[in-house]
Amino acid sequence: MNRRDFIQKSLLTLALGQGAPSLLSRTALAAQSRDKILVVINLFGGNDQLNTLIPYRNELYYRLRPNIAIKREEVLDLGANGQKLGFHPELRPLMSMWNNGELAIIPQVGYPNPNRSHFISTSIWHTADPSRRQETGWLGRWGDLQDDPFCDTFLGGATPQAQMGERRSAPAISSIDAFSIRLPRQFEEAFNKEARLARSGTAEQVRQAMLSLKGALDKIGRLREVKNRAQYPDNAFGRSMGDIARMIAGGLGSSVYYTTLGGWDTHAGQPPRQAELLGYVAQATAAFRADMKAIGRDRDVMIMVFSEFGRQVAENASFGTDHGEGGLMLVLGGGVKGGLFGSEPDLEDLELNALKYQTDFRNVYATALNWIAANPKEVLGADFSPVALW
């Protein structure tokens, strides 16, 4: 245990010693690390930008989407700073953040030579390499340079490529509450013994996974007493966001938390599905920020939301949209400088029915890496111009 861990653990013990299973008190947190934290939310499937950030004063938008356009009267007006764009009604929980200047909207984000495959495009975003030579993830390369195995954490069942490094990958924790070993003592002892016996080949890789699991059991077990105050959507994504808040409050010490929400591949029946999912994102991030405010960490946490691509502009015959190119990123938090970073999409200048990208996602990554005091050039392999989000 290093010194920082020790101090955090002592404070945690102090804070929890009172027996109140609530978020940590401010006194304990005042002495906790002031390090910045990045929370990444990956919307897998390709979120449709045009029905999230709506060009509702553009007639062409309504002509190209006769069945699935968001009705003008339902759009949330973003005011003068939002140019002529507005939000999907399910994003109402984000409106106060927008009005307070804590929400950055970055439209038409992408990369050169866009790829419309979910898997290839996701891999490009995860490796931060459109040339597809890199196999490690951008956060994985950063993690390779850290000492703490919990420098970053994935909330879910299988660590994404973004958090896979050469040397290590982020621990994958689906749920704090479910994360305990429930085996008869003999089995647990045998497991600990086997984990110490080196092997070769795949068996050795399994043994390494056993060691990671043992380490994680110790660390995560301490967080069970930490509870959320805010209400999160009652689904896996909502619970993951709630668990991230608990991990931060409990002093797990990760600089990066990463989670995924799938279901955005709306080739058919898009409107109800996307509305439901956007609602989850807005409600969960609002709840999360409320929890961060309650422990005085709101200004330390940057939340970054992305999807592997946007969707095509003209709707298809099944009330849906097909895979596109440029998509929408959102960055928010108490320490984030809000605003619209980009312009209204040009619906007359399309690439095979898709929005052309305007901002390279690696510029936004560079901003996020600066936030956690990482070296963007070292991670991204070249200089990118950070977007001025803080």
Next chain:
Amino acid sequence: MARALTYPQATHLLRRAAARGRKQEAQQLVEMGLEAAVDHLLRDPAPAPIYTTAATRNERGQQHREISQLWLNHWLTTPTPAAERMVLFWHGHLTSEFRETMGAQGIDFWNQFATFRQLGYGPYGELLKAIARNPVMLLYLNNAQSRKEHPNQNWARELLELYTIGPGHYTEQDILEAARAFTGWTVRLPGNQRPREASANVAYEFFFNRNWHDTGEKTFLGKRIRSGEEVLEILIAHPKTYEFVGRKLLKFYLCPDPPEPLVQEGARVFRSSGTKEFLRWLFTHEAFYNPEYRNALIKSPLEYLVGLWYAAGVSRVDFEERPGRGLYQALAAMGQIPFDPPNVAGWDGGLAWLAESPFLTRLNVLAGFAGRERGLDLEVFMDNAGGALALVKPEAQLL
């Protein structure tokens, strides 16, 4: 002259082919010798039970549990378990997700598995043609709603990217053209019953809707065509299809990163003679028994549970009663729900199965096996087996 099969080779073969076995079966394979043992394992699939449900069409969760249980119990009891691991391969390749395919019922998914069982060992082209008309696939990848006015590209894209030639061998324009060719390939209930009124035991059938079909000429992979059938014929004749899918087969049956010469050799067998001959080629190949490939794969959660239950002499699980209900949840926590892969690319597999949370679930499942040492036969399930405590060894996770 028949080639010999040693006992250690037999446990490896049985584990890989069927993900299920006990000592006595491995010994029987040894007595048969290599060729006969492989023939024995690759016998034509025994039919699976018929599925009927008392659930309504809206009670999909119940139907999903019922077909999952029916399949696992079949895998545990069938005389041809290798066929069920083959079904798992095709399910992870020609994917459909239960939770994403709202109209489709348990019976439709059960029928899709029957297609895998019936055609999965044969020529890939025959299986592909059947799946292109399979109601679950048409609903899952939205081709069922694709009309000439605005073709839906979902099926056309995944057909090229995931099911046949793989990325790098086609353009976005090819996807658009293929999507046009498949317009009108849709589904209906027999006798034009309406879904609201039909029983959940009524399955969808393929239907070609002439009025939705784009009859114009298309250019697909440089060839002038009109129909979806022609798209399939071009892909079935394409050598890349066999290299791409054959490599996936080797990753499923041999090792995570198969050597290129084996990929090429396998692709030729797969193309000329179909999946059963491909597996016969592999299982009788010297390389298959190379120590480097023994224990080179990680059991998927289904393979882990089926193997474990079988080793413990369990022949029936019940998801509606304790403790079966907990095991259904454990499958979700381990990351492999039958009929419900995480996305259209199927399961990643490999070490991803052993990330912290899913690995922990695998271990916690073992609590149910404590105190059942008698009758637990781990000889085929894992190398270095002993008593039940051996289940916490790394080898228990390997296939």
